Amino acid sequence: MTVSAQHKISLRWGRRRLHREEEAAPATHRWRVTPWLFLLPALVVIVVLVLLPFLNTLRLAFTDSTLLRSGEFTGWENFRRMFADERFGTALLNSTLYTVCVVPLMVALPLVLASLLAGTGRLMGLFRTTMYLPVIMSPVVVGLIWTNMLDKRGLVNELLATLKAVAEPVPFLTDRWLLLFSAMFVTVWMGLGYYMVIYLAALANIDPSLYDAAAMDGAGPVRTFLNVTVPGVRSTMGLIGVLSSVAAFRVFGEIYVLTNGTGGVGGGDITMTMLIQREGTGLQARTGYAGAISLVMFVILGGLLIAQLVLQRKQRTS
Amino acid sequence: MSRARTRRRGFSSGLVVRYLVLLLMAVLLAGPLLWQVSLSLKGAGDPLYTRPPELIPGHPTLGNFATVLERVPVPDYLLNSLIVAAMAVTGNVVGATCAGYALGKLRFRGRGVAAGICVAALLVPAETVLISQFLLVRAAGLANTLLGVVLPTIVAALNVLLMRNAFRNLPAEFEEAAIVDGANAWQRFIRVSVPQVKGVITVVAIFAFVGSWNDFLWPLIVLSDEDNYTLTIGLNRLHGTFYDDPRLIAAGTIIALIPIVTFFAILQRYFFRGLEAGGLKG
Known part of the structure; x- marks a missing residue:
């Protein structure tokens, strides 16, 4: 046993002794005030501005409240109306499509990039910085940049025309489905760098001898990626799956800016968050109805979370 | 460790593909930003719509920022x-x-x-x-x-x-x-x-x-x-x-x-x- 280890043990003994003294202290010492003073500011903010509003949303959802009137209990009326509301159907469809399309890209693409980037030495820092730049930008700025790029006479259309790939400008920002897919592209553009950095950290934890073994077996880059890299970062993939699916379902800024706040022609590109924002704010706000939509969104996000956790556990045991 | 591996492989075709993909990504991510910078510097004399599009402004100006x-x-x-x-x-x-x-x-x-x-x-x-x-x-x-x-x-x-x-x-x-x-x-x-x-x-x-x-x-x-x-x-x-x-x-x-x-x-x-x-x- 080394000296430092002995030292550590004696210190641990010391700690245990301290602990025992504290336990032996009179009851007034156990209900100490000091810790609560340290906690007070944070707890007040969290309880008053997050937890109580959540309970209030639960209440609102079952009332016909508006901004100016606190409303009465109406049972499941809001939910009944919601399922008959065409905009709710559109919003649910768009947010779901968004999640289904964006998440696989967010899980796979940054991993491919990170594994291409790992081990490129000096250049890695430069690439990493470039790819991370969009992450720190506001969705509003990114939305404006891509509004410029995807406009009928924007760079993308001009390039396509130069290459004679299209006869007419592509209506990226005016066609319902094209706009939705453009927004997905913008979301992926913004998020790639973020997830890539997380993957880079995970890749650094893979045992290098596994790569050497694969090389000795004559495995090519694709097989090495599938048999060494992917299993090595499986738990990180799960984490990114959860993070990106929750983020994708909540999408707001990109679509808001690309549609200039309108939600697309006839509101065809509206998302769940946009619907809550529209119903719940302004002088005409129907806060009860918006609360009900918020609650549905909470249940869906919770379901997404649980589904992924169950899926991961299953993968681990099989 | 990884650098040693790279060196051993030398300039293989895999390495070229790797850098090409990375370069493409860098262009895709930094390109729109560069284009914004270019647009913001283009003067009234610069045609906005040319085929092929021009990255370097012919008459650079800071006038847009002032406006x-x-x-x-x-x-x-x-x-x-x-x-x-x-x-x-x-x-x-x-x-x-x-x-x-x-x-x-x-x-x-x-x-x-x-x-x-x-x-x-x-x-x-x-x-x-x-x-x-x-x-x-x-x-x-x-x-x-x-x-x-x-x-x-x-x-x-x-x-x-x-x-x-x-x-x-x-x-x-x-x-x-x-x-x-x-x-x-x-x-x-x-x-x-x-x-x-x-x-x-x-x-x-x-x-x-x-x-x-x-x-x-x-x-x-x-x-x-x-x-x-x-x-x-x-x-x-x-x-x-x-x-x-x-x-x-x-x-x-x-x-x-x-x-x-x-x-x-x-x-x-x-x-x-x-x-x-x-x-x-x-």
Whole structure:
């Protein structure tokens, strides 16, 4: 046993002794005030501005409240109306499509990039910085940049025309489905760098001898990626799956800016968050109805979370 | 290790493909930004629409920036955003560090409940409480104020838990030595423990700043008066104001990007360190 280890043990003994003294202290010492003073500011903010509003949303959802009137209990009326509301159907469809399309890209693409980037030495820092730049930008700025790029006479259309790939400008920002897919592209553009950095950290934890073994077996880059890299970062993939699916379902800024706040022609590109924002704010706000939509969104996000956790556990045991 | 592997392989075709893919990605990510810079510098004499498009402006000018600053009160928006960000950083650093210390280093009855409250708050998505928060802020007379903008995120539960982990991972020896010396909780906090978690505090500060600087949905709901607009809300209206001229929109986005990109360039290593710490623990 080394000296430092002995030292550590004696210190641990010391700690245990301290602990025992504290336990032996009179009851007034156990209900100490000091810790609560340290906690007070944070707890007040969290309880008053997050937890109580959540309970209030639960209440609102079952009332016909508006901004100016606190409303009465109406049972499941809001939910009944919601399922008959065409905009709710559109919003649910768009947010779901968004999640289904964006998440696989967010899980796979940054991993491919990170594994291409790992081990490129000096250049890695430069690439990493470039790819991370969009992450720190506001969705509003990114939305404006891509509004410029995807406009009928924007760079993308001009390039396509130069290459004679299209006869007419592509209506990226005016066609319902094209706009939705453009927004997905913008979301992926913004998020790639973020997830890539997380993957880079995970890749650094893979045992290098596994790569050497694969090389000795004559495995090519694709097989090495599938048999060494992917299993090595499986738990990180799960984490990114959860993070990106929750983020994708909540999408707001990109679509808001690309549609200039309108939600697309006839509101065809509206998302769940946009619907809550529209119903719940302004002088005409129907806060009860918006609360009900918020609650549905909470249940869906919770379901997404649980589904992924169950899926991961299953993968681990099989 | 990995570098040695690369060298062994030499200039194989795989390596060429790797760099080509990376280069393509870099162009795809940096290209739109470069194009914005180019657009913002293009003068009235530069044709906007040419085939093929031209990256280098023929008659570079700073006139677009002057026009934007003239017609939109960007400095006011910047100032408002800075005030909100400063409040968010202060609130999160002070609030989360104090609370994290209590949860990570002090023993007391009710600690589990307090930690549970933070975890529960972490599970509540912002969209779910948006309307209730607005009603609350409005009832408190803080609608359309900068304080109302910052209030819901002035101490984030995530940061409290990050700080708790940071304090908990500190070796106990120092605190114990200070207890023996008769230091009270506050003295131990300030003199012994806080100096050891400066790195994590920096990370909390940076993410509080960026989060508040880029926030869009909440200020959009709270703010109605143009005088109180933060930068994101003000910028959102660029599109309506300069609909006809992409050069001006480009200039506006560049003005908005300069502070945050500078901030990022200076504090880069903390960004990546924070992501690795936060991402892996999440």
